[in-house]
Structure formats: C-alpha cells, structure tokens
Amino acid sequence: MTHPGPDAGDRVALACPSCASDEATVHEVLKPGGNVTVRCTECGHVHKERYDPPREIELDVVVSQGDESLTTTVDVPAADTVEHGDEFVVDTAEAIMQVRVTAIELADDRRVEEATLEDVETLWTRAVDNVRVNVTVHPNDGRRDDSRSVTVSVPGDHEFVVGDTADFGDEEFEITGVQVRDDAPEYRFEKLDHEGDTVFAKDVKRVYARDVTSTAWSAW
Template identity: 65%
Template structure:
C-alpha cells in the first residue's frame, strides 16, 4: 500500500502562514513526493512531504461479561499505548469501545506502556455498554436479606453516592461505589454524598433498599 495519502485525505501539519509551530488540519490536494496541501484554517496552499505512518496488526483480546474474543486491529507501528487507554475495535458483531487492561510484550511479560511494534497482545474490556454488579442491603437490620442485582447501562452512565437508582420495580439509594484498578480515581471506594463514578469504571455498587421504605412528607 502506498505511504502517500490520497487526494482529499486530511492530515495534521504546521502551516507556514497561520500556524508555523502548532499543527492544523490540512487537506491533500495533489498527492506526490512533495504533496500539495491546503490549510483548512486559513486556506494557505503549500507543498509538504506527507507520508502515512507504517501500520501493523496488533492482537487484541476483548472481554465482556465473562466472555472474551480475540481479534486484531491496525495501528501505527510507532504509536504508544498504555493501560487505561480506550480505542475502538471492529468485530463481526459490532463496533466496540474498549479500555486497555494489560499489555503483553512476551510470554509472562506485562508492562503498563509499550509501542505497538513491541506488543504481542493487548488485553481489554468493553466500556461502551457494561453490566454493573449491585449489592442492595435491606432498610432494616436484617443483614442476611442483602441481595445482588445487575444493571445494564451505557459506560458513561453516572452513579452518584446519595442518589436513588432503580432496577425494574426495585429502588435503592447508592451508599458506596468500588471502582476498578485501571481507573484514575483517587480512592478505590467512593462513599461520600455527591461522589460520582462512571459505570465503565465501577467494580460494584452498594445500595440501601428504598422500595419499601416509609416516606414522610419531608
């Protein structure tokens, strides 16, 4: 495959007219060794040597709700990836947004960051639509009456400590949220009113049953 972009493609380049240091989006007008390009910010036309980055296929394992599948993605060879990064994987079933959970560079060799051409396998989990495990405690002292629920929600759904959630005909007030290790939260447990976590970051939600709670006028 040619390393020169086709006419009409857009590439990031410095513009000698309006942005000589920071890159702007340029449109390829005439592909060549020295391609003719137009800055989309100011319209300036100039010539630049433009090449596509070398791409390789990277093995990716995608996990979702206890199941996993293996696939490959095309990626720039010199691009780096690290645990916690998110990207799109095109599978026969659907386009999935995934988050990197581990990077394997060799047998039993795992790192937090690596270049694509150094990687043997990227391990990931789906984060665009997720299943969240919920433990609901009763609204009285019966500890043995706690029960487990599952919520199917978008990955960017927000759980807020102190707010009421519903699953079918059941309701519970969020009392705490355990977040996963591959997230950037300061604490692994959120338990103060107003604390917020995205569903894709959640390991488990803990709540207090409000379905049969007695409500006053205030």
C-alpha cells in the same frame, strides 16, 4: 505492508511553513497524491508537502465483555505508544466497540504499564461502551444476611451518584457507595461514599445500595 496515502478531507499532522514552527499542526488534505495539497487549520495557509503515512502493524486484541471474550486484530501505527487505561475503538465482526486497555503483553509474556505498539504481542481490553454493573443491595434494617446481589446493564457513560435513588425495572435502591475499578483514571479514592460522588458505569467495580422500601441503614 503498503498503505494508501490520505484522501481529500482527511486530516494529517505536518509542519506549516507559514506558522514558522517546527511543531506539526493539523492540516486538511485538499488534493491527494504523491505531494498532497493541504491547508493548515491553524493559519489557513495552503501548500504542497510530501506525506508518507506512518507504518502500520497488525495487532492482536482480546476484548472481554461480561463473562465472554473475543479475539480480533487492529491496524495501528507501529511507532505509537499505548498505556494501561487507554481507550480506543475496535471494529469486529460482532460489533464496533469502545474498549479500555487492561493489560499490555509483550512477546516474552511480560506485562507492562506502557509500551511502543511495535513491541506489543497482545492488548487485553474490556468493552466500556455497554457494561454490566454488579450492585449489592442491603435492607435498611441492618440484616446483612438478607442482602441481595443484582446486575444491571447500562451504557458505559451512565452515571452512578452516591445519594441518588436508582430505578431499574423491578429494582429500586438508594446508592450508598461505589467501588472504583483499578483501571479507572482520575478518581480520588478506590471507594467513594460521599453524597454527590459520581462514577461512570464503565469505571464501576461494584455499587453498594440500600433498599428504599425499608428503614434507613448504611452499608459504609
């Protein structure tokens, strides 16, 4: 598979002779070609370098969104690694979506937490830019049999805050707790129920709430 070199204005990682470091720094391409003219964004030094773009492979990606799923392919650098929970953009015929890795499947059907992309057979993902969140709403009088389940559609970066009152059209409820998804990073606990605890919609497994039209009652 042949890949073109970078265009003017692209950014590439190269060693800078002026920075006197073996570590690659970000360079802006000023003039493309076999030997590209680049400017180091760290020190501003302009120099020519041979730049060979990383080898890319075509990778199968399954994207789940609600009860539906689709399969597409993406071109990725073969030597890069992927981890469970990583996010990236997928450009499909249906839409451009931000997705999160939920499973990494190798050629022998084995699933791992991390792998080099060249070794990956399929990436299983779910869309996180727009999500549907399940909410269990309890009445304030404590009658669990009268609890109801509703689903709200929100952007992935919408925040659910414990203690806040949420209003979605005909639905209005006070959030009493949030159950966090297994693939969601950087949360203290699987369930959050302290006032002010905040969870992005893309990280929510279920929201627990109470009907604001009844008397006080807690689901937690």
